[in-house]
Structures are given as C-alpha cells and as structure tokens.
Amino acid sequence: MTVGTTAAFLAWRERPEPGSVPLVAMLSGQCWWSAFLIFQLQATTLDSKLFWMNLSWVGVVVIPVAWFLFALEYTGHDQYVRLRYVALLSVVPVLTVVLAVTSESHDLLYVESTLVRRNGVATLSRTPGPWFWLITVYTYLLGLLGSIPLFGLIRSDSLPFRGQSAALLVGTLAPWASNALFVAGVVPITGLDPTPIAFAVSGVAYLGALTRFRLLGTNPSPNRRARRLVFQRMQEAAIVVDSHDYVVDVNESAVETLGVAPREILGRPAAQFFPEYDELPEDGAATGRVTLDGDSREALYDATVTRITDFRGRAIGRVITLHDVSEHIRQQQRLEVLNRVLRHNIRTETNLIAGYADLIEKEAGDPRATTVKRHAANIAEIGEKAREISDIFEQGREPTEATPLADLLSEHVADVREAYPEATVTCDPLPEDVYVATVLDAVFSNLLENAAEHNPSDHPHVGVTVEVTDEWVRVAVADDGPGIDEYERSVLERGTESPLVHGSGLGLWLVTWATGVAGGTVSFEANDPTGSVVSVRVPSLSPGEAGRTAAETRSS
Template sequence: MSTLSAVYAITLGVGVTAALIAWRERDEPGALPLMGMFIGQCLWVTFALFDLQSGTFEGKLLWSELLWIGVVVIPVCWLLFSLEYTGRDQFVRPRYILVLSVVPAITVVLAVTSRSHDLLYTSSELVMYQGQTFLNRSIGPWIWVIMGYTYLLGVLGSIPLLDFIRCESTMFRGQSGAILLGTLAPWVSNALFLGGVISIPAFDPTPIAFSVSGIAYLGAVTRFQLFSTTPSAGQHARRLFIDQLQEGVVVIDDHGFVVDVNDSAREIFGVGEERILGDQARTLFRRCDTAERDDVHSSGKTIYSPHTETLYDITRTEISDSHDRRVGMIFSFHDVGDHVRNQQRHEVLNRLFRHNIRTETNLILSHAELLESDPDTGDPATIKRGAYRIEDTAEKARTILDVFERGRTRDTAADLSMLLSRCVDLTAARYPTATIESDPVPDGVYVSEVLETVFLNVLDNAVDHNDDSNPHVWVTVETDEETVTVEFADDGPGIDDYERSVIERGTENSLQHSSGLGLWLIKWGTEIADGTVTFRENDPTGTVLTITVPTVDPAAKMGTDLERLLEP
C-alpha cells in the first residue's frame, strides 16, 4: 500500500470513529446531521481510495463519479448541523431539507451520466506522477454551480457558530472553534485544488484534509463536551421565554415593520394565527383603542383591547446594535386590568365606609345627645337600628375582604348542586316567610367555591329588599361543556336604573355611586370566579340577575402559587 493510500485509510478510520460517536449521541441536537456529514466524508474518502487503487481507466471513471454522492451530502448536513446545534431547528424541516437537496441531487445525476454530456467534465485522461496513476478530468460549467452552492451552504452554516466564538462560555467557544477549524481545513484544500495551486496533477487533497476535520470534531466531543453541553437550550429558552410571557411582546424594525410577536400579543390584538410578520406595526396597533387612566402609577401610555376586554400599559424599549445604532423597538403590553379593578374596588369601599358609617355615626350621635339632654326626645330604637346597620356594613366588608383573599390564592372547587342547595337552605332558614324555588342541578358540575358567598348575597338581597310579606325567588341553572349560568328571579321592587348602571360600569365617582355593599360583593365575587353578572327587569315586577361562570376541574390541585411550583 502506498503512503497516500495509508493516509486515506487513516482518514477513513477517523471519520468512521467520529460517525459512530455521533450515532451514539443521536438524541442530542445536531448529532444526526453531524453523523450524516461524517458519512459523506467517509464515502468521499472510500471512493477516492478505490480510485487511487484502480489501475484501469474505466474503474477510475466509475469511482470518480460515485464519490460525488459523498461530496454533495457534506454541505447540506453541515448547514443542518449548524441550525440544530445553535437552536434554530425550526428550519430543519422535511420541506427545507428537500429544497436544500435539489442541487445535490441534480449533481449526482449529472455525475453518473457524465460520459454522455459535458456539463460536469469536458474531458478525461490518465496521467502518471511518481509512479502513481491519476485520473485528470477537465471541469465543466456545472462544477462551478455545485462548488458555489457548497461554499454558500458552508458560509451560511458558519454564521450561527461565529456568534459563539465571542460567547462568555469557554465550553461553547471551544466547541465552535473546533468545529469551524474542522470545516475550514477541507474548504481550504479544495479551494487550492480548484485554483490549480496543488503541484500534483489531478490530485484533490480534500479527502486527506478530512483527517484534520475528524480530529477537530473528536476534540470538540472529548475536550469541550460537544454533545454533553450545547447552546441550543439557550436559544430555545429565549424563544420559549418570550412565547410564554404573560405580557404581550411585539418587536418591530427601524422601519416600523413587525418582525416578531408572541402568543400573548396575538391575543391582545386578536390576530390568532394570521400572518402579521412583515406588516406595518401601525396596522396592528389600530386593532386596539388608546385609553387614559387617572393613576399616578401609570405612564399614561395605555390601550384597551376589545379582544381581551382589558387595559394594558405600554412599555417601549429601543434595540441597538454593537455600534449603538437603533435597529428596532420592543413594545411590551402589561395587563393592568386587575390593578384597575382593585383600585376601583378600594375606591368603592373607602367611599362606602366614609359615607355610610359617617351617616350612621352622626345619626347615633345626634339621638344620643338628645337623650342626654332630654330623655323624652331621643329615640333609643333609632340608635339601635343605626348600630345594627354599622354592624351589617362591617360584616359585609369582612366578607368582601375574605372574597378578595380567595382571589389571591387558588380557590377550591365545589359541587354546584350541593353549594346551591346549601345557599337556598340557609336563606330559607333566615327568612321563614320567603319561598325559594330552585331547579335541580345536574350532577358532576363544579364551580369556584367563592360563589357560595355570591349566591348567599344574591338570595339575601332578593328577599331582604322585597316589601311583600311572602317574597318569592326562582333559581334556574343551565350548563354546557365549559360554563354554568345561574339565574335568580324575584318579584320585589327591582333595582333602579341608576344603581344598576353604577354596578355595571364597575366604578363610582363623586356624582354617581351605589347605596350599599351587597351588589358590589356579588359583582366582585363573580369576577374573581372569572364570571360575569347581568341584570334585567322581571315581568311583571322584580329583577332577574344572571351569573355566568366557567366550570372548574375538581381534580385540579389547589394551593398557593409557591406550592404549585413544587408540583412535577
């Protein structure tokens, strides 16, 4: 065996070893494309070795044609490896691989049929150099096509890896450096061959350069733990972090076009799965309305989304390149709906405490002063009723605070049939003259347990504010796969339009406010259960109050947010 054949054999051994290691780590990102690249190198070296050993013109033609199979596999696998290794595997899809393989497939067809055309080679002849026979073939026009394509994929595959050369991690710098070195060696040797720099006629040293590649790749595996630690997780984590942010994120370039958007932003702007990348940001932003908030904590840049029915504060962050040039902006949309609702609730509670308790206190104080000056002019019964009303207001306030506390933690699920039956029984026991009729509730329907407080207050308001000696309340329930609708109809005087408009609007002001806490408790408790409350007039008299809430899974684990982090 000649020295050149021995070098080929050693190169083949290094390539096979590297391919086996890649196969062993085939579940790791980039391992399978890297194995494909090693297989392509091994095929090239194998057929080049057979060409070298062949002593006939026909034999050398055959092996020189077949080695193209290995040649065209390498650049495609190199690009796929780079994409997977760096976490850009969204481009490693069958349709993309098929497109990348078109030029290589044409090249292989042209290679095996090269004797019938001049596209790949224009002529072939045997030449002797130091006792060794080589096949000298003059290249045709397609050679420049496939070589240009090969170097293009090589450059495209190198670009993602160059980012990690400047990485803080020594491990990733070492991996990328070794891989790029291993890829550069055959590139340079092939360029020297095509440029006519090699003094040996008809000899392509690229297969020998693969020994450098194999050693470099093996060094990346053993020294820098190529398949034990890869940067793909970081790339996926950044994408996953953006996608799973509760805040909406829209990225635009410096010309105002949308270049990225996460799922939360899609919900805010109601675009679903529509293709919006590349559209003008103005077109996207017009899908929501601007809004102003009287809030000292607000930046003043707020929008209202009709698609999610909530308010969002907007934060704008400029994106700059390494030369401090602005290249785009990131818009983040923070849900302030809960903050606004809590602010409104506190305003209502403060007003009610200031107004109701102050009124009752003044009433008690004035009658107490009358009793003190003249026992015959004061009214002890009025003082007693005022004290009871203060106690009732305090009790409702404590109940509301309890409801708010449940909203901060994960509430438990309750069987609707048992919950509603318990509320009806408690109300009937408190008001013996009232008649409460309730439809049967289907079994297996579960709702938030906070609704027990809501239903009790609905029934209590319906009976307590009815002047009839025998107040009547009808309760009906409708269910579907995802929601429950509970309707309470009474024959009382009804809720006046003024009071109802304040509750439906969800806030009060100095000119418009409600008279008590009962309806607010119903509204807030239903919202905490992710439901809605509506009112309408009953015929011939009274009110129909409808509560619609989502059903909940009774098997869902309950607990605090911190406890849920410990769940597998």
C-alpha cells in the first residue's frame, strides 16, 4: 500500500498531464481496497467484517472505471473522457456500492455471508448473488477494453512508450489474475481475496513507469490527434476512398477545393465530384495535370495516388492528394517568355547597337563609340548569364545527370589556359571514377573564367584543388586577384536582393543557385596574401544515379 500511495502522489504532481487524474483515482482505489482488507482481517465478528467488506467496494468499483479512463486519455482518445461518458460508466459501480451497503436487506450482491474459523483465524465466506457476477463481468470488460490500446504501443518505435505500456499492463494483469483465481475458487484460503496483495506488484510497476519510463512526463496522447490534425490542416487537398471508390474522408483543403460540404461528399462515389477520377493511376506518384473548376477560374492540380493496405497487404482504399500548380504553371510560362527574350531579343539588340557603334567609330571617329560597344557587351553578357540561370532552373526540374568530374574540370581548365595565355592555371590530378551533377558545368566555367578575367595582375594565378570522400566532392578555385568584396558575399549569404542591397552581377548568383540545384553548398574565403577561394561542395554520384531529381539527390 505504501508503494501505491507513493505512485499516486507522483501521479498527482503531474497534473494536468493526460491520464494523471484517472491514474491517481485508480491507485487511490487500490489503496482503499487494501486498507479495508486489513480492517476486515483484524475484525473478529461477522457484523464488523461485513461492515469493512461492504465499504471496500468503493475502491473495488473505482479501479476498473479509472483504468479505462486512464487508457483513453493516455492513448489520445480523450474525446470520450467527458462528464456524460464518465457518468454512464459509473452507473453500474454506483449501484454496486449501494447494493453493498444495503446487502443485509436483499440477496442481489450476496446470497449468504458466514464466518469461517480455521486454525484460530476467522475469515468471511460469502456466496455470490446475481449482481456480483454482473459487476465482475463489467469489471473484466473495462479492464480488457482499457488494455487493448496499450497493446498497440508495445510495438512502438519509442522505447519509453514500449516501457510505459509494458509496465502498465504488468501492473494491471497482476491483480486481475489474482482476482480471477479467487473468483474461480482456486485460492486455498476460504473468503480471502488476494487481489489487494497483488496491488504491491501493481504499485511497483506503476512506480517504475512513472520514474524509469517517465509516464505522464512523456506520453503518446498527442500522437493520434496530431496525425488527424496534420491530415486536416495540410495544404494539399486529400480525399480518402475505399476499395469501391466511395469517399470515406476528406480534409479541410479538399472541402474548399471541391466546393462541397463534408456531408455532401462522404459516402458518395468519388467520380461524382472528381471529373477526371477514372483517369487517375491505381497507385504511385501522380502523372499529369487535373483540372477542377474553382470559384472564379479553372485550377490545375498535380494528383498523387497512394494505396492503403491492411496488415496482409490487401488494398482497402486509396488516398488522393491534390497539389495546386496553377501558379507554378503561370510562372513557368513567364519564365519561358523571359527565356526567349534573353535568348534572342537582347542578343539581337546588343549586336545591332555594337554594329552601329562600329559604323559611328569608322565614319565619325567618335571615341565614345568604344564606350557604347563596351556597355553593349556588358548587357549581352548579363543576358547570357540570365539565360544560363534559366537553363539551370530548368535542369533542376529534370532528372539529375551524372558526369565525370574529370571531364568537366579538364575541359574548362584547358579553355581558360587557351583564352588567357598569360595566366598560370594549376589543377590537382583529377580522379576518373568520380561523378557529379552535370549542372555544375556552368559553375566551374564561371569560377575559372572569373578568376582569370577579373585579375588585374600581368600574370594571374588560378589554382584548382579537389578533395573526394565516399559521399562528397569538394572543388576549390583559388586566385590571387583583388578578392570578392565583403558586401557581395553578404548579399549572397542573405539569399535575396533589394533595390538598395544588391550584387554587382549575376555570376556569383549563377554559381550559388547551380550548386544548390546539384544538392551542394558554396563557401567563400580570403586567400593569403590576396585573392579569394571559392569552394563548391556537392554530393558524389554514380552513373547509376542518373534519373534522380535534384531534390532527391539533396535529400539523400
């Protein structure tokens, strides 16, 4: 009883954690029953023993009800722990206490009560009546129903939850088993119910759950509601259908997307609300676009179908999620238009400006024509960089292509040596069996060209170093030029520009974005004594990884 009291005190301190109050009530019921068993054993007359036995029923009937309510709260089914349900569960226990107190005037709870003396010890022997068997079945039923959700936690991935549920089940099984033996007449001492004695095992088990496995400090009660909350509040519309294609559940987004109330769609064929339902795949990632009529316009959705199976692997339904891609499609259309402008119009216009500037320089000898041509070339270069960036983002939506690192670097090292013969370009030996994303071609091209082009020295030096591990490749390009301005680096680290805070060009943005598409990162450091070191760290691929998207490469 002392152990049970300690466990009840610890549980009381955890209020208002889910399950704390019912657990306190259950432990208090055990202590009550144990205390009145002691009083009954010490009594010497039939009337006194009946008095203490009848009062002990208060603790007896509290235990199963409190256990059931605790299991509901502990496992997240607290919507049933409401006053009206508690009152309903308490009807039979309250009547039992009333019948126990008034047992001398009827035979419902006990038919006969006698005093039995054996070896100088007086015990109370009672013949059960019909209500006794009713409350016994009711007690075992609540015990079983409360144990069912705990059995599901035995297989939980969480060690604390497994330990908690195991301790709770042990603590419950011990008194229930001893009581079953008493009811079956197996206990050798007539009239002695050993259930309160088994509460010592329960107290130790519950105390261990509270201290060793942090019962009430860490409990699974949020899990069930959290899963439902995630389903309801997810941005994508989700429709759950059974194996006969009838809608059995929808989330809030689906209700808004389809423009129907839950009561109008639940239990109805999905095809009535989903015009292209029959065209959806049976399972797997979704395949194309689905068009639905919205309030003011048609909206385009990506539809993903996920099969639901039972524990035998049999299909019992599907979940259809709809992701609104209307804005994405419009943005893609805008980019396609801008890409066409960058590919053709800007280049054509700058060529015309440069051509007219040549004519002016030849005919009028105006030196300002050279300035015009230089700025026209700058505009053309910006357009070319923007075009490359647009291509990079397009590659980010396509499956990743793996290319040997040696092929990418050696080609651009040779190009820079040819274009800038006054520069000294050194490169580490390149491994032949290392593969990286093909999108890095633009990264290495820009880094090497910029390192040689923007160096005012008569004999610039560019060094390329390569480090390879099992999973990553690091390529560093170092120069001895003026270095990258701290302001430029801060803009890149911020990840965005504004009218007042912006970089001087698109080259570093191209490097940063392309490396991100490849699933890597870029870092900038100062070189000693002058210059900068730009390091590109990306995943090491293999030829077999071709076909994965850039996002999948990053997540792996």
